[in-house]
Amino acid sequence: MTAVTTTAPADARRRTRAATGQLAGTWTLLRLALRRDRVMLPIWVLALGGSFSSVGSSIASLYDTAAQRAELAASMNGNSSLRAMYGPVFDDSVGGLVSWRMAAFGAVLAAVMSLIVVIRHTREEEETGRQEMLSAAMVGRRAPLTAALLTALIANGALALVVAAGLAGAGAGGAGAVALALAVAGTGVLFACTAAIAAQFTESARLAKGLTAAVIGAAFVLKAAGDSAADDGSSVLTWLSPIGWAENVRAYADERWWVLLVLAAAVAVQAVLAYALAGRRDVGMSFLATRPGPAQGRIATAFGLALRLQRGALTGWTLSFAVVGVAFGGLTGGAADLVGDNAKTREIFERMGGQAGLTDAFLAAMVSVLGMVAALYIVASVLRLHGEETAGRAEPVLAGAVSRTGWAAGHLVIAFGGAALLMTAGGLGLAVGYGHELPAVLGASLVQLPAIWLLGGVTVLLYGAFPKAAVAAWGVAGICLALGWLGPAVDMPQAVMGVSPFTHLPKLPGGTGMEWGPVLTLTAVAAVLVGAGVGALRRRDVLS
Known part of the structure; x- marks a missing residue:
């Protein structure tokens, strides 16, 4: 009995020390x-x-x-x-x-x-x-x-x-x-x-x-x-x-x-x-x-590698946009019920989507929401370059015959082209859920692309020139999302709202029609930012 009473506390102490050590x-x-x-x-x-x-x-x-x-x-x-x-x-x-x-x-x-x-x-x-x-x-x-x-x-x-x-x-x-x-x-x-x-x-x-x-x-x-x-x-x-x-x-x-x-x-x-x-x-x-890969390599280009790495995320985002688009389209018919006779609520939708009628304003507001969410996709997709670099997987690729520009271009095609695919899926979903106006709704969805691409360009510039601060792109996208979501509700000053590129886009469908000036300007700025970011990537050292 004595041996048992002395051993049990010792075992308990050993278990306690083991748990503490873990x-x-x-x-x-x-x-x-x-x-x-x-x-x-x-x-x-x-x-x-x-x-x-x-x-x-x-x-x-x-x-x-x-x-x-x-x-x-x-x-x-x-x-x-x-x-x-x-x-x-x-x-x-x-x-x-x-x-x-x-x-x-x-x-x-x-x-x-x-x-x-x-x-x-x-x-x-x-x-x-x-x-x-x-x-x-x-x-x-x-x-x-x-x-x-x-x-x-x-x-x-x-x-x-x-x-x-x-x-x-x-x-x-x-x-x-x-x-x-x-x-x-x-x-x-x-x-x-x-x-x-x-x-x-x-x-x-x-x-x-x-x-x-x-x-x-x-x-x-x-x-x-x-x-x-x-x-x-x-x-x-x-x-x-x-x-x-x-x-x-x-x-x-x-x-x-x-x-x-x-x-x-x-x-x-x-x-x-x-x-x-x-x-x-x-x-x-x-x-x-x-799973081990095939005995013989099947990916011959930088774009093929980027597609292989990002195809799952792109597929998931695309399906989600299509489903959400259908859901938003189904809500459009009940927009009048949502607003009712409340003039203040109507003003919010008009600030978000324009003043061309409640239904068009609601559709424009939903398209804008899809665009702001798509901005999160393009930031994540561009930052995949940063993830590949910091994880050490980019260095073996760049040690071969692949140039930095070619390697980055493969991922950027997925990022910027993927954003266009998302907005196409969302626009088609909106039109299907609403039941008509396919050309107008799809066109309104694609008009969001210059603002999305501009935020993608900001991400490319941060990654290329300031890689350690690349994650700050999430903050930029978050600010634009907050302005688009809360700004119209609290009637923020136009000077503050102007920080977001989405504020400068034409309010479609409806509105005063297509305004090409802001669209072309935002697209040009996005192109300049991408070029500057890729140029900076070519000149700096690879992160280790």
Whole structure:
């Protein structure tokens, strides 16, 4: 009996030391992660969190009477297409309408922020070889994953505080603000764990991001299908989606606090799975091994290599634009119901899409939204050059007979040509969803290309001349997206709106007709930026 009583505490101490050793270096890695993300995370948190208070202020000014808000809620719940996009309205107060407008989209954007953070500090570190060097020091096996998840947790916690404080400042505070903030942040943490699991299964950060993004997209589709079928959030499809859980917290409408416990349980299950998987593989390896290539090479050109590397992302973006275009087109017929007799709402759509009639203004506004989202694609596609270079894969290619200009051109054709493909798919989807006006809608979609290409040109210039600052292109695109989304709602001064190239494009369909001056000017500026960026790439050293 004596041997047993002395051995058991010793075994417990050994297990404790082993567990502690696997987390060694966590706080150091956490400080490193927060330092690396000291610019990106505050921008994400403030921009996303601030949008809640902006929407709250806009709704309070647009629908300043209870009767107007009740009419809006009835119109939304009676339109299945609008429910699919935004969800049902559970309460017609200002806070309830903010929750209706922002719960799902806020949860999606929090999820995107979380997947970027987790993959950046796990799979990207392994893919570049930095994690192997860190692991050679006093860094535990599970420390990198723990630091990445803690970084995501801190980011989502800060987001919750900004959302709750912003809503309180907009006059929609109280328990509803806390519930909405926790629902959005909780969804972000949940998908951070999803990204952690994806990072264990793939050897590529790009594929890990793609898998997590696909899960987020599937969750939104399930929520949309469920909300389209039922106007009270009770559909089984809605409850199968974590984004649907955030919606069913029902902020400002007799809050269902127990739904947050469902989110917490899902976070715990996924975190346990991620840690279990992380403990069963070597650094740099994955459970889904990369298939070996053919014995004899089949890619003969730089363009062929770029297409091979980017074809999956391009296909996914194109299909998404087509589907979203059909959804936006289906909403066009209900634009009048959305606006009703509210003159202020009509003014917002006219500022976004022109003054040639409500339907044309709505179509123009939706086309502009597609264009701003396509700008995110072109930034990501151009920055693939930066990723190939920093990962060390560009150097072997350039060591052969491939010139820097030819190598870059292959990716730029995919980026700029892919943007044109996206807008074509989106325009066709809009026309199909709306039911007619194909030439006008498709033409309006393609008119967005000069602004998209200009942002692509800015990205090329940053990458070519200032490679370490290339990621700042995301900030430029984010500013343009924020101006296009929130600027018309808060009636920003034209001098501020003019920062975005999308502001200078003709408002089509409708408007005063095609204006070639701004289109040709933006295209020429984009060409100059691309040329300057490629020229700078030819003169500088390759990153190591």
